Amino acid sequence: VAHPRWAMVYFVSSVGVTLQSEVLRRAARYSLSREVSSTMQRLGNETTPVDLTVRALGIVTLLEVGAADQLRSSLSFRAPGKVKFRETLTEMMHKLFP
DSSP states (O other), X not given: OOSHHHHHIIIIIOTTTOHHHHHHHHHHHHXXXXXXXXXXXXXXXXXXXXXXXXXXXHHHHHHHHHHHHHHHTOHHHHTTOHHHHHHHHHHHHHHHOO
């Protein structure tokens, strides 16, 4: 993360602070999940549109939660350590997009 303090504000502090920031966060999540879904479809992942959408949202959520845990240095990040935490996220990502 190039600017960890700014990222922390976005991922940790912005959720629910104001209606406008929540609307922007949801719009960004929706847009990113649509891009991921579209990319997965172009890569030839033969599955239903609903399955693609659910997998894409799972990937976006995993990235968001993983980034927030790392920025907050939460127990789920500290306990396994930086390398194992990232390996676990990668494994989960591969389950969502084999």
